[in-house]
Amino acid sequence: xxxxxxxxxxxxxxxxxxxxxQPIPPGPVPQAPPPxxxxxxxxxxxxxxxxxxxxxxxxxxxxxxxxxxxxLCFLESLTPVNVxxxxxxxxEGSRTLVPACxxxxxxxxxxxxxxxxxxxxxxxxxxxLASSVDVSTAPQFAGYMERYDAKPxxxxxxxxxxxxxxxxxxxxxxxxxSKCILCYKCVEACGVDAQNTFAIAVSGRGFSASIATxxxxxxxxxxxxxxxxxxxxCPTGALMFKSEYDMRHAGTWDESRQQQTTxxxxxxxxxxxxxxxxxxxxxxKVTSPLDHSVTHGNLCIKGRFGWQFVQIEPAEKQE
Amino acid sequence: xxxxxxxxxRETHPIFFHHVLKGIHNGAKLxxxxxxxxxxxxxxxxxxxxxxxxxxxxxxxxxxxxxxxxLENTKFIEHATSGFEAYREHVQKFTLERAECExxxxxxxxKQVAHxxxxxxxxxxxxxxxxxxxxxxxxxxxALINLALLTGHVGRYGSGVCPxxxxxxxxxxxxMGAIPDRLPGFQHVENDELRGKFEKAWGTKIPATKGxxxxxxxxxxxxxELTTLYCLGENPADSEADRHRALKLLSGLEFMVVQDxxxxxxxxxxxxxxxxxxxxxxxxxxxxxxxxxxxxxxxxVPMPTGxxxxxxxxxxxxxRLGHNWGEPKAECIWNExxxxxxxxxxxxxxxxxxxxxxxxxxxxxQHPGEMFLHGRLWHDPLIGPRAPFSVVESVDPVDALDPQFxxxxxxxxxxDSYNTGVQSGWLNSPLRxxxxxxxxxxxxxxxxxxxxxxxxxxxxxxxxxxxxxxDSGLRPGLAFLTMHFPDQVATNDLTIDAVxxxxxxxxxKATAIRIEKCLEQ
Numbered sequence: 001x002x003x004x005x006x007x008x009x010x011x012x013x014x015x016x017x018x019x020x021x022q023p024i025p026p027g028p029v030p031q032a033p034p035p036x037x038x039x040x041x042x043x044x045x046x047x048x049x050x051x052x053x054x055x056x057x058x059x060x061x062x063x064x065x066x067x068x069x070x071x072l073c074f075l076e077s078l079t080p081v082n083v084x085x086x087x088x089x090x091x092e093g094s095r096t097l098v099p100a101c102x103x104x105x106x107x108x109x110x111x112x113x114x115x116x117x118x119x120x121x122x123x124x125x126x127x128x129l130a131s132s133v134d135v136s137t138a139p140q141f142a143g144y145m146e147r148y149d150a151k152p153x154x155x156x157x158x159x160x161x162x163x164x165x166x167x168x169x170x171x172x173x174x175x176x177x178s179k180c181i182l183c184y185k186c187v188e189a190c191g192v193d194a195q196n197t198f199a200i201a202v203s204g205r206g207f208s209a210s211i212a213t214x215x216x217x218x219x220x221x222x223x224x225x226x227x228x229x230x231x232x233x234c235p236t237g238a239l240m241f242k243s244e245y246d247m248r249h250a251g252t253w254d255e256s257r258q259q260q261t262t263x264x265x266x267x268x269x270x271x272x273x274x275x276x277x278x279x280x281x282x283x284x285k286v287t288s289p290l291d292h293s294v295t296h297g298n299l300c301i302k303g304r305f306g307w308q309f310v311q312i313e314p315a316e317k318q319e
Numbered sequence: 320x321x322x323x324x325x326x327x328x329r330e331t332h333p334i335f336f337h338h339v340l341k342g343i344h345n346g347a348k349l350x351x352x353x354x355x356x357x358x359x360x361x362x363x364x365x366x367x368x369x370x371x372x373x374x375x376x377x378x379x380x381x382x383x384x385x386x387x388x389x390l391e392n393t394k395f396i397e398h399a400t401s402g403f404e405a406y407r408e409h410v411q412k413f414t415l416e417r418a419e420c421e422x423x424x425x426x427x428x429x430k431q432v433a434h435x436x437x438x439x440x441x442x443x444x445x446x447x448x449x450x451x452x453x454x455x456x457x458x459x460x461x462a463l464i465n466l467a468l469l470t471g472h473v474g475r476y477g478s479g480v481c482p483x484x485x486x487x488x489x490x491x492x493x494x495m496g497a498i499p500d501r502l503p504g505f506q507h508v509e510n511d512e513l514r515g516k517f518e519k520a521w522g523t524k525i526p527a528t529k530g531x532x533x534x535x536x537x538x539x540x541x542x543x544e545l546t547t548l549y550c551l552g553e554n555p556a557d558s559e560a561d562r563h564r565a566l567k568l569l570s571g572l573e574f575m576v577v578q579d580x581x582x583x584x585x586x587x588x589x590x591x592x593x594x595x596x597x598x599x600x601x602x603x604x605x606x607x608x609x610x611x612x613x614x615x616x617x618x619x620v621p622m623p624t625g626x627x628x629x630x631x632x633x634x635x636x637x638x639r640l641g642h643n644w645g646e647p648k649a650e651c652i653w654n655e656x657x658x659x660x661x662x663x664x665x666x667x668x669x670x671x672x673x674x675x676x677x678x679x680x681x682x683x684x685q686h687p688g689e690m691f692l693h694g695r696l697w698h699d700p701l702i703g704p705r706a707p708f709s710v711v712e713s714v715d716p717v718d719a720l721d722p723q724f725x726x727x728x729x730x731x732x733x734x735d736s737y738n739t740g741v742q743s744g745w746l747n748s749p750l751r752x753x754x755x756x757x758x759x760x761x762x763x764x765x766x767x768x769x770x771x772x773x774x775x776x777x778x779x780x781x782x783x784x785x786x787x788x789x790d791s792g793l794r795p796g797l798a799f800l801t802m803h804f805p806d807q808v809a810t811n812d813l814t815i816d817a818v819x820x821x822x823x824x825x826x827x828k829a830t831a832i833r834i835e836k837c838l839e840q
Contacts, residue, residue: 029687029689305748310620311623
């Protein structure tokens with residue numbers, strides 16, 4: 001009769017120290033704790049009933065039923081600051097219009113997003129901004145102005161503007177505050193919402209308010225660490241990659257000839273997603289997807305600006 | 320609670336640190352253990368400025384305090400660990416008072432961090448090269464793992480141990496078996512059954528014993544056992560500790576091939592240079608990040624003329640050696656890997672695309688990937704072997720301080736630069752100044768130095784000249800340099816190649832130096 005070795009008991013096996021020679025057996029698939037249950041809140045928007053989890057905003061509820069609400073100072077990854085007022089909606093029982101981007105839904109709210117009052121308010125916001133600010137490189141503006149029939153020129157040629165000289169004080173990005181609508185997104189991205197560097201804030205009051213470094217010092221003298229996360233959130237092109245600025249200046253910037261490809265940063269091990277914008281075989285700028293769990297659209301100086309090494313001339317490389 | 324040990328993540332892993340900052344804003348406590356008061360330490364609730372190389376002393380003293388205060392996780396220790404009794408006995412000699420003398424950290428601060436770590440509902444213990452670039456790197460790591468086992472801060476949602484990897488695919492290199500004792504998927508080359516699987520798939524014999532780390536390769540060059548080198552995407556002529564020795568050994572090779580984007584210092588020594596494409600934007604493939612997330616890299620721009628994809632070069636080389644592997648296709652190579660590496664089996668290109676990358680292990684196409692490891696240790700009954708406590712002694716750095724070499728030089732990265740500067744050197748960073756040696760203001764007073772003064776920095780192996788910069792984050796007796804500008808300041812002329820025999824890492828973090836003001840300024 002064949003002798004068989006008795007199988008080691010499970011307990012004895014567990015006493016064995018792990019050895020690199022043997023793979024560790026798989027365990028249970030790790031689970032995140034279930035998210036807190038949120039009750040659903042029912043409201044009506046433009047007569048349509050919609051139900052969203054408690055804590056959602058009117059903007060989220062409107063988007064759920066396909067109502068397109070204009071936004072300028074809002075971004076999913078930033079805390080709403082309610083400054084641009086372009087997303088305002090009419091709420092039954094409220095004396096004033098309310099900002100859809102930050103106002104949380106409450107049971108039985110009745111919202112109008114396209115009433116005469118809302119349309120007029122949005123039109124006025126767009127006209128005030130576009131009459132005082134250069135919105136020529138703000139991608140959303142033209143569509144919004146057409147939609148609300150905004151005519152900024154009606155304030156006349158003498159309407160005051162925020163026009164000022166462009167600030168070019170480093171090789172990575174430029175600041176053209178003639179294009180700034182004071183949406184605060186850059187301040188938020190530089191502050192607690194992402195970078196926590198606090199290099200910039202709003203300085204001055206009223207019409208002379210502007211985004212500034214401390215004492216208006218040039219960027220290289222400021223706390224700026226050139227992560228470019230402010231550029232990533234700027235809705236008007238006031239903050240622009242130097243590479244893009246130079247190409248626009250030379251008349252060679254052409255988005256119709258550009259391709260975007262998402263890849264992974266070549267530097268540290270965090271695994272940041274980089275969206276490479278390519279034109280005519282060259283990298284012209286680098287951004288990051290807002291909805292990726294690693295970056296939430298944010299990068300550091302190396303990821304955002306550290307790509308020159310792939311497109312230097314061979315002669316230079318040999319030096 | 321987040322414990323950052325030997326890591327300046329604010330500068331070296333900036334986007335990871337964004338997540339830390341979110342935690343801080345949500346009420347998490349941050350403790351930073353680092354000889355320097357770095358920009359990461361400035362965010363800490365408490366910074367523990369320990370002396371370079373005293374990490375094990377500190378960890379063992381924390382363990383003693385946790386055990387003697389009854390804060391250890393008895394249930395977890397009994398359920399999932401082994402060797403606790405020996406460990407408990409061993410750490411008894413690491414009293415708070417002695418630890419204060421040995422580490423330079425006040426006893427009260429050690430007590431505070433021990434209680435905070437053991438008492439936290441969830442705690443992450445993260446480290447970087449401050450732990451691993453030592454001659455006793457593996458001991459340092461297991462000293463930290465001991466703490467996680469002691470408190471049960473491992474294998475649970477929100478609790479874990481986390482080495483922050485320094486390069487975009489250094490984890491992936493390990494995953495793919497680019498380490499001396501492993502085949503892809505961390506399958507041990509000395510396990511006959513596992514090796515047999517690869518031999519069968521590849522139709523060839525694989526050497527049954529482990530190979531060499533890079534530091535062991537240098538030793539083998541010295542013994543003339545290693546005479547030919549094929550070096551891909553690495554610049555050891557600048558990056559190795561004790562560079563003079565490395566240069567001599569690399570120059571003495573009979574034959575060296577370098578495959579790189581650039582004509583690096585190493586390429587200058589090569590017999591053949593193969594110009595390669597930039598893997599992250601000119602090629603297709605995958606990389607694995609620090610959180611074990613496998614993600615796709617994609618060709619975004621065409622590669623320059625005269626340059627070829629790494630896999631094309633390797634396939635061509637194989638063809639010249641008489642093996643036709645067909646045409647290289649990144650996805651086919653990946654699928655072959657999936658068929659051999661169980662931890663990657665479920666990660667098809669389609670799924671990587673769909674999920675924005677996936678974390679290994681991912682055993683099949685229904686498996687979601689795992690957001691943390693070691694959950695098995697909490698399973699009842701325990702799955703797999705127990706996790707062992709390790710008894711580790713604290714050993715001083717090899718390069719000892721003495722009156723001739725009284726200052727401790729440590730090294731690291733700055734925010735806008737990377738390793739030997741091969742890539743980052745082309746970035747025109749407004750943050751960048753001339754490479755300088757950072758010294759504490761107190762030392763500068765003692766040596767009568769002003770910012771910008773040139774000093775001669777000398778170690779037992781070499782000497783360099785560098786301008787001085789004040790850094791109030793440095794304690795007296797501590798200096799800091801980077802490897803980023805080897806043409807300005809060849810820091811590795813100073814460093815010591817005392818190597819951890821198990822990890823193969825040199826002790827870049829601890830060099831004994833002296834400084835003298837240059838007469839010619």
